[in-house]
Amino acid sequence: MWFPRLSSDRALRLRPIEGAFAVTLRLGNAEKIWCLNRLAEARGLHRGMSLSDARAFCPVLQSTPADPAHDARLLEALRRWATRYCPWVGIEGRDGLTLDITGAAHLWGDEPAMIDDMQGRLDRAGFEVRTGLADTRGAAWALARHGGGIAAPGEGLAALKSLPVAALRLDEGTDIALQRLGLRTIGAVAAAPRAPLARRFGPGLLTRLDQATGAQPEAITPLADPPRYAARLTLPDPIGLVADVMAGTARLLDALCNRLKAQEAGARALRLTLRRVDQHSQAVDLRLATAMRDPARILPLFARAVETVDAGFGIDQLRLEATLVEPLPIQQTGPASDAPDRLDNLITRIGTRIGLDNILRFLPADSHIPERSFVMVPAAGTTASGAWNAPRSRPLRLFPPEPIAVHGAAPPARFRWRRMRLTTARATGPERIAPEWWVDDDSWRSGLRDYWRVETHQGWRLWLFHTPQDPGWFVQGEFA
Template sequence: MLTIHQDNTNRVYCANPLALARGLQVGMLFSDARAFCPDLHSAPADPPADQRLLAGLRRWATRYCPWVGYEDNGLVMDVTGSAHLFGGEAPLCELLAARLARAGLAVQIGLADTRGAAWAMAHVGGGGIIPPGQALDVLGPLPVAGLRLDGATVTALQRLGIYTIAQLASAARAPLARRFGQGVLLRLDQALGAQPEQISPGTEPPHYAVRISLPEPIGHEADVMAATSRLLVQLCRKLTDNGVGARILHLVLRRVDQHDARIELRLARPMRDPARILPLFQRGVSAADAGFGIDQMRLIASVTEPLAPEQLGAGGSAKRDRIDDLITRIGTRIGIANIQRFVPRDTHIPEHGFALVPAAYSSPQSFPPPQNPRPLIIFPPEPLVADGPEPPPHFRWRGMSLQIARAIGPERIAPQWWSDDPAWRSGIRDYWRVETMQGRRLWLFYTPQAPGWCVQGEFA
């Protein structure tokens, strides 16, 4: 059984037939399920992984029919006109079940004239094929949950004494429509074929890759760059049509000896401008080994990100582009993640007021002006020999004897209880801005809970 965390509690996400036979239901509290079955074995669900598996199965299923779409936790296939290629509907279902079983997947396949009837057979009918024109005869004994109704509607119908699809089909339609709306009758008509229902096939994600085959092998750097320029124009046209920009590009050079030379380009920002991207390939192309010649080239955008249209002539855009290109050029040498910038953090702890983040994956931000002045230089606290909560008139620091001319404070800063910082475990600090007779402007603090003085910064 699989569980999922919803509404601040764990619920049953999926259960096998043995668990369902013992009274467990999808959606019930996990604590209630454990009360029913103390020896229950469970694991956390991973819906994103399920979706990736389902996407892979959809691509695999297109070998049997061209129209394959998603349906809850399964697939819906329109095999009209393609079942005869595999010997008929029954052999096709057997073939699908056998091949999925070899892959370790247990499935239930329902096949019918309508999408709703096939769904009912696969989910509550145990799988099988409904002969043409016999949908009501086969679906009649099945519960109304087989009509893709929500749980509240199924419960309300059961309270009225309607448990099966046959009972629902024989009930008066006008009272049902007044009580439940047209949704219940629409699902019934779709399952029985009275109302049409189309299948929307899943779309393949765009593949950002272009290729060029050369009539004669090339090896000169200028020729490779010229071919790369042609590839970039085609690739950037695809990126523009889909509103995205390339973040990581791979240029694959296939040599005549069937070996590949691969050039990776990591961009500081999503880009789709061929004129800007082409010079960034210069260093990689010059270092590539062409061997006895290159007869084929492929350009792949392996990682893309959405890129909104930009206003032409916007102020500062040219300067920003030059900075991004510089980050990309340096990143090809030392690694783009090693180029970092300072960004502000929302905290009152002095040494935590900024963070170092990769420049390629962040935007420049201005530091908000602090309520109280902060020193230009901050260093780890350096203890002083002094007593009392007031700044000492004389003290020694770094071998210098200093005398205080003016002191402003205190500014009390309390530690953040959610941050486990060893430097702040001692408690609160009272900060003072101190100007000395010798010209030094220092930042001192006093700790009342463990009496002592320290210097932590120096003003310009």
């Protein structure tokens, strides 16, 4: 199965456009056409053409940048969809699929009926597809991209001999060299002496020819589905006690954590689904502060939510699934690593009560402005890293600037702050801080600030600043 317009079909499914349309990709210093629809191709445009030349040919051309990552995810989704026809489905390049339908065609009637069903479903979904069917992978590839149709068993060479040599999956240099020798079709290459071809082009050309004709086998390697981290327990008799539900959850956790450990992964979010005998289900969601796979640490976190579950006439099935998984490599054990991370356990326990998003921590930010030198982020999933790089010490407490009635540019000898009369014992400074002109902040519209560290006879050690462009004095922080 070949999708010649995979990128443009994906873009047009998201935003349908009537008219010529192309997907562009920057190669070097120029925008090239990466994929285009039929209307653009009818205007004389082709792949590899520069976007400026394409707009000269077709001024009404509409375009969008290519996204190879999204195209790859779409192709993977199509691969999973194609497993409805056979279990052996592999990805062929960036725009094709290879299916081994041996023993599966009769489920659809016959091979033509299966292909008609594929093309009909994909056409209704908005995808253009071309198919080729043969008893070898190479022949099917050639038919899908250069001929189409079905090759009878054992007649692969007869179906391919009129196709160009590019259908052998050759590189561009080999293709051009063969055409210069007059070998423009697969039939001409097959009829030519093999020894001169091997000396001239190496074993790769003859390998591709033998794979297409069936003289040399070529297996299809399907992609393995991603592991699913889930476990289910069906009970012969319904249960309703919290202790029984927790015991069943413990059994599921053991199986799930063993699977996570085998894949060197850890769960960040879990969902426990409890099915009652009346077929109604209740879900208990658990979010963890860090990736875990230790049943002893995870099980107590379910207790609070399980107590609120309405068991009705009984629960007859439990299902536990890790809905969010992160890598968790196995680490060397030792005296320091044997003990669990108490902080993560504490954050998780509190988070089950008030929500993990409500537990915050401070992290350094890249700014020389005091009030912008930190950010508050959720504590779950983040680590306390980095450091504040300040030229001078910063106060332990920082609060919004509080004005004081003082005149002059020198630090005040006496001033009144928060209904207290304070006398300056020592003043250290100034430290001039300029506003960040690229950030619109009302609190810094007064311009420059000259910061002073002021120690008073009353024991207060404060952080004061003076604004020379708009004269005034303020207190913004307190040292320990």
